[in-house]
Amino acid sequence: MADTTTNPEKTTHFGFLTVPEKEKAKWVRRHFDSIAYKYDYMNTLLSLGVHYQWKRIAVGMMGLEPGRKVLDVCGGTGDLSRLAAEAVAPSGRVFLYDINWEMMAAGRPKTSALTCGDNVGYVQGDAEKICFPDETFDGAMVGFGIRNLTHFEKGFAEMYRVLKPGGVFMCLEFSEPVTPWFRALYDFYSFYLMPYIGRALADCGPAYCYLPESIRLFPGPDKLKAILENIGFSDVKYRRLTNGIAVVHVGKKGNPVK
Ligand SMILES: C[S@@+](CC[C@H](N)C(=O)[O-])C[C@H]1O[C@@H](n2cnc3c(N)ncnc32)[C@H](O)[C@@H]1O
Numbered sequence: 001m002a003d004t005t006t007n008p009e010k011t012t013h014f015g016f017l018t019v020p021e022k023e024k025a026k027w028v029r030r031h032f033d034s035i036a037y038k039y040d041y042m043n044t045l046l047s048l049g050v051h052y053q054w055k056r057i058a059v060g061m062m063g064l065e066p067g068r069k070v071l072d073v074c075g076g077t078g079d080l081s082r083l084a085a086e087a088v089a090p091s092g093r094v095f096l097y098d099i100n101w102e103m104m105a106a107g108r109p110k111t112s113a114l115t116c117g118d119n120v121g122y123v124q125g126d127a128e129k130i131c132f133p134d135e136t137f138d139g140a141m142v143g144f145g146i147r148n149l150t151h152f153e154k155g156f157a158e159m160y161r162v163l164k165p166g167g168v169f170m171c172l173e174f175s176e177p178v179t180p181w182f183r184a185l186y187d188f189y190s191f192y193l194m195p196y197i198g199r200a201l202a203d204c205g206p207a208y209c210y211l212p213e214s215i216r217l218f219p220g221p222d223k224l225k226a227i228l229e230n231i232g233f234s235d236v237k238y239r240r241l242t243n244g245i246a247v248v249h250v251g252k253k254g255n256p257v258k
Contacts, residue, residue, distance in 0.1 A: 012150055013217050024150040025126070029100055032076075036102035038201075040077050040110075045201070046194060052079070054241050055143060058172040058248040059083040061239065068092045068138040073127045073159060074145020076100075077107025080172075081120050084141065089116040095137075097123045097130065098145075127155040132162045139163075141170040147218045156231050163253040169233055170250050171224075174215040177243040186245060190215070221247045 010021040019027055035042065043051050059080060064070060064087040072081040075096035085094045096111075098104050104122050111117045125131045127142070127149055140159040149155045159169060177183040190212035219227060221238045224247075228236045233251035240247050 013214070021150055025099070028148045032100045033102050036077075036100070036106045039103065039106060040079075042198065042201070046197065050242060051246075054172060054246045054248075055079050055083060057239075057241060058143065058170055059087060059141070061248055061250050062087075062139055062141065062168050062170045064088050064092075064139055064168075066090065066092055069136070070094045070139040070141065071130075071132070071137045071159070071162060072096045073130070073140060073142040073155065074098055074148065075143075076103040076145065078104070078111050078120065079107075080141055080143045082111055082114055084139070085111075085114060085116045085120050089119065093119050093121065095121045095123055095132075097125055097127065099124065099126050127158065130158040130162050134161050135164045135167075136162050137164065137167055139168045139170070141172070143172040144174065146171060147173060147214050152218075153227060153231065156228060160231050160233065160253055165254045167253045168250065169228075169253065170248065171228075172246060172248050173218065173224075174211075175218070175221060175240070175244050175247045176215070177245055178240065179243055182243050187212075221249070224249060 011018045012021045012024050013019070062084075064084055066088055068088045069092060070084045070088060072078070072084065072094060075081050075098050078096050081094045081096040085092070088094065096104060101124055104124065108122075111120050123131065127145070128151060140163050142155070142159065146152045146155050156171075163169060177186050194212060221240065225236050225238055228249060228251055232253070234254060236249060236251035238247050238249045
């Protein structure tokens with residue numbers, strides 16, 4: 001009989017698959033390697049371009065001002081970084097932080113094309129162990145990335161740590177529509193059509209099965225708000241976008257030191 005007390009291998013989820021916890025980062029890396037150069041195009045196709053509007057609203061909710069220093073965690077191909085760079089220009093800085101070099105490389109030409117593109121720096125690293133000192137940033141944001149972490153609370157706690165007191169936090173993440181008929185339609189679209197389109201157009205069916213599965217396993221807006229407050233964020237608010245397909249949470253790190 002297997003001795004489970006001496007083999008307490010922890011497991012976690014990769015979509016609806018159960019995988020050893022220590023292997024999840026490898027699965028996630030493989031997933032984003034496989035879609036890096038198709039990521040922007042598939043995002044635009046599958047969301048009918050709405051993701052750009054969500055990102056603009058989300059960065060707008062941060063109220064960034066020129067001169068601020070911002071961290072884009074799980075920044076990928078850099079849509080949020082580019083919006084933040086424009087908001088903090090001309091003297092502000094944005095650091096795009098991602099574990100996957102391919103994703104950053106795929107988005108680099110779009111960032112270079114910005115007049116303020118030189119103000120965006122790229123750092124490769126794990127969001128669960130952010131390689132910046134405490135209280136470095138005026139803003140920290142994560143878009144459609146936190147769901148991929150093995151321990152997403154660690155990622156949020158790290159964002160809290162690197163924010164200056166009074167710094168602003170933002171998380172944009174997928175969720176579920178609130179209206180029942182729309183949710184049923186969305187479920188059909190995301191579980192059946194999305195993997196089909198992913199297979200047909202990007203040769204990545206499994207990658208687009210992972211997406212809806214990982215969304216269903218992520219906490220809903222109220223639970224996420226409570227998790228953020230528990231980490232220490234204050235003034236946490238959220239806004240549902242497109243009937244709740246995506247949700248933006250914003251909050252602050254304590255009060256500014258006078
Ligand atoms: C769905 S993409 C989001 C990209 C971008 N933020 C956007 O909104 O389009 C998720 C990103 O999270 C990154 N990622 C996954 N796990 C990570 C980790 N542990 N640390 C840092 N980045 C991670 C992936 O490499 C990928 O680029």
